[in-house]
Amino acid sequence: MNKLKTLLQLVLLLVGGATFHQTTPAQNRSDRALINEARRITNDDFSFTGQTSKGARIYAVNQPNSRMLDAIDQGLTDLFAIARENNYQRRLNYSDYTIFIAKADRTTNREKVYSPDIAVSAAQYAGSVYDQGGFVYAAGMVLAYNPCAFVFAEHTRDFQRVSDVVRYEGEHLVLYHNDRRFYQRTADHSRGGGHPILK
Numbered sequence: 001m002n003k004l005k006t007l008l009q010l011v012l013l014l015v016g017g018a019t020f021h022q023t024t025p026a027q028n029r030s031d032r033a034l035i036n037e038a039r040r041i042t043n044d045d046f047s048f049t050g051q052t053s054k055g056a057r058i059y060a061v062n063q064p065n066s067r068m069l070d071a072i073d074q075g076l077t078d079l080f081a082i083a084r085e086n087n088y089q090r091r092l093n094y095s096d097y098t099i100f101i102a103k104a105d106r107t108t109n110r111e112k113v114y115s116p117d118i119a120v121s122a123a124q125y126a127g128s129v130y131d132q133g134g135f136v137y138a139a140g141m142v143l144a145y146n147p148c149a150f151v152f153a154e155h156t157r158d159f160q161r162v163s164d165v166v167r168y169e170g171e172h173l174v175l176y177h178n179d180r181r182f183y184q185r186t187a188d189h190s191r192g193g194g195h196p197i198l199k
């Protein structure tokens with residue numbers, strides 16, 4: 001995997017890629033299983049454990065600063081507001097969310113815009129325009145639905161993007177728990193559609 005990651009770094013320098021993310025359904029994960037899944041997907045160790053001031057649970061490769069944590073809370077606040085407008089009521093507590101902050105596998109996208117993303121297996125995106133040769137760059141990725149968990153990359157600036165990624169990953173989780181049919185229609189971006197889903 002280390003060799004693969006080195007290869008990815010080289011490849012990303014050459015080709016860049018589109019920003020998007022994918023989801024992998026998983027349910028009823030214990031914390032240990034969740035951490036193992038995050039490690040498997042990112043090849044990172046999540047040595048920092050903590051929470052945001054509003055109570056979202058955090059696992060991170062490095063201790064996040066307050067701007068990062070506040071941006072996460074803001075993304076969840078935005079998510080809960082739009083969810084309530086759609087009359088969704090389940091999983092609208094900060095403590096319902098477990099968020100992993102991984103190392104960025106790239107920090108700029110193909111257009112040279114700051115875009116910390118993670119490289120993940122191409123899965124259903126294999127052969128699509130996103131496919132970088134067995135992997136794709138993702139802004140974030142859902143890890144589990146019970147508890148609600150997702151992963152995205154460390155940011156050192158553009159914290160608005162952090163809030164956006166949190167809100168967008170959270171959309172899939174809120175929909176899963178509140179509107180399963182809508183969730184199923186919007187979960188797989190390889191068939192089209194993006195974010196925001198909730199308006």
Ligand SMILES: [Zn+2]
Binds near residue numbers: 021022168187194195
């Ligand atoms: Zn999505």
